[in-house]
Amino acid sequence: MPSEKPFEFAPHALRLSSRQWLVVAGVMAVLLWGVPAMWGWFEPLDATGQYRLPYDFSNDYWFCARWDRTAAATHSTLVLGDSVVWGEYVDMDNTLPAHLNRLAGGGGAEFANLGMNGLHPAAMLGMVRHHGGSVRHKHVLLVLNTLWMSSPRHDLREVPKEGEGEEASFNHPSLVPQFAPRVPAYGAPFDTRAGIVVERAVPFMGWVGHLKAKSDYYAALAAANPPAHPEPARPVSDEPRIDDPLPTPFRAFLQPVPAPENRAHSGPATWEARGIPVSNVAWPTADESFQWYCFREVVKLLRARDNSVLVLVTPFNPYLLTPESRRQHEAMVKDMESWLTASGVPFVHGTPVPTEEYADA
DSSP: OOOOOOOOOSOGGGOOOHHHHHHHHHHHHIIIIIHHHHGGGTSOOOOOSSOOOOGGGTTOHHHHHHHHHHHHHHOSEEEEOSHHHHTTTSOGGGSHHHHHHHHHTSTTOSEEEOOOTTOOHHHHHHIIIIIOTTOOSSEEEEEEOGGGGSSTTTTTOSOOOTTOSSSOOSSOGGGSOSSSSOOTTOOOOHHHHHHHHHHHHOHHHHHHHHHHHHHHHHHHHHHHSOOSSOOOOOOTTSOOOOOOOSOOGGGGTTOOOOOOOSSOSSOOOOTTTTTOOOBOOOOOOTTTOHHHHHHHHHHHHHHHTTOEEEEEEOOOOGGGBOHHHHHHHHHHHHHHHHHHHHTTOOEEEOOOOOGGGOSOO
């Protein structure tokens, strides 16, 4: 009587040889790292002229990193900062980098606009550290906007109240340090922080997020512009069909990232017309400011990557500050400039303009 083969309790799909596991590992490596790296070949990017990030893709850090790589390869000087650089109140031809290009006479190939709306120093640190590795051996004009120190909330020193911790009340929470140094204003749970750390390390996850950003954009565009002759409703007698109204990343595979709109994102109006009141802002000292700590770390990181850094200290609107608040602000900026001088970092201080030329702070 033939002996029966002893029963082994294991799913057959997982009973792979060592060689087969190596093949699986190779396929996964190509999927997780290779596909995102090669995707630029399939998705055109026309970053000519006075290009800036499309506003709707300000949180698409995979695409932001791609623009950084493109700019680093095609421009000699990169201008890094928040909406002051991006150009919230102007079109693409009137941004700070665009004016610098005209002064340089290089036809737009000298200064690249790496501005992002809401890019406070803590977020800038994460952008440069985790998504800006291509910014090396370049000239960098780094913009310091003291707006981000104008309140404990902006400066990320304000601890969230009970029940408010899971929803960040500031821009770009995915870019700030998740574990160290501790960000007092950031109260996300451990699983959220850990997920962000993993996403930074695995390009595939950022690439999927990029596809979703494109899908969301084109879905919103289609909803805002319905077809003039919509498809007629199908008879009930036809074969059943499931209509899924939700956007899917796969529909955006071959769609290009839209060109940035060549118009101001916010309408031109003075700060007084906007109803911004004069405020007695209680400015922190430079040593107390968390955003200033992060800005110093950005400077150190850029210089460690062999970049030549020039800091532009933008003028805060003095007309919306009380006299005492102006004195505190001047003292804080003086301490910041002292650190830049002691560290051998050149800087220029923007000249205040007439009150009617300020749109906000």
